[in-house]
Amino acid sequence: MKKPYHHGNLRAALLEAARARLAEGAEATLSLRDLAARVGVSVNATYRHFDNKEALLMELAAEGFDALRAGMLGAVAKLGTAEPIERLHAAGEAYVHFAHQDRALFQLMFGREGRFAEYERFRRAAETAFAVVVEGVAAVQEVAMDDPSATKAAIAAWSLVHGFAILSLGGYLEALPEDRRPTVREVVKMLEVRLA
Amino acid sequence: MKKPYHHGNLRAALLEAARARLAEGAEATLSLRDLAARVGVSVNATYRHFDNKEALLMELAAEGFDALRAGMLGAVAKLGTAEPIERLHAAGEAYVHFAHQDRALFQLMFGREGRFAEYERFRRAAETAFAVVVEGVAAVQEVAMDDPSATKAAIAAWSLVHGFAILSLGGYLEALPEDRRPTVREVVKMLEVRLA
DNA sequence: TGTACATCAGTGAACGCGCGTTCACTGATGTAC
């Protein structure tokens, strides 16, 4: 008589296994069967905790935004009291750092062309992460967080670091000789524009 | 006796069919079998023209860069003689426009995390498109095209428009009320920074 | 002009695979009386 799975939270265990697989860079081949096997459970048990595969992936992506937010906040906090613009730079660097640290997860978060956007859970997580940038920009501009100009500039800032992350992840910069590749810091400094 | 395929260039016909599929937004489900069926040929015939599926996708992506380049050049040319910075803005707008016009193709070009980068054909196409941006930036900065600062600023410029394209494609901007969403033009104007 | 042969671009059948999902089930645990 095989022991059934009884180590507590299967949902968490599946997500953990999925994160491990992503860390191995196996985004494309992530399958429910494989995750279940890794946790030591039958495939069908996964359906007790997630509606379907998409729901599991969505949760993964949403938690990715939570982690991204935490990463940015942590980097800013480490600065202590500093000029707002420097805090914003630190957040930008943390963003690119996160993308490199968790390539596959990052791809999952953004690569689905908004297919996850229909999930409330996902939208909330993404917005909360974005709020960190808006706040940083508002501080630089010395306006309230709900000032339209802060939101707009935050989108531009997000675009800049996001684009850079994608390009470097994709190896598009490697074609360039080293001395012509901008560093994260150099790119992030472009943020000074229009904001200060 | 079935007539074999004799309409000329099967290779071109397959790519054409693939482009049509992408236009329908079927990136994820693009299959050799399906393409062959659409052209009216057996699956195996495709192997006469492409080593494998990956090679076909790579060609598609490479041609995407050719089209992107053409799109940017066309937009710039339409301006006639204008300030360098305005020409750069036009290129940036054309970039975002291309992304929206050919969503799925755009995803294919950048979504593979550099898996295509091993193909010479692909690298060449990407570099040639990038050169348009470098040239535009160099004109603004009034330096030679091979000046390192032009390359660096071009990467930053590319990052900005690329990131914005991804975010808007992913629907991340739709969460924002209309009056807080920056237009393409507003984002592209951030390019003035550090360049002028 | 005719013949022998190589090459080329297709064909149909099959292989092996892993996938998401559904079905009917079982055994342990919790609860009401």
Place this chain on the structure above:
DNA sequence: TGTACATCAGTGAACGCGCGTTCACTGATGTAC
């Protein structure tokens, strides 16, 4: 304290699917002599 029953979290087997790729083949076309 004991019993009946509902609920819950698993199980194993199976379905049906479409996929990329390989195999051995065929018929048309081009070329050398």
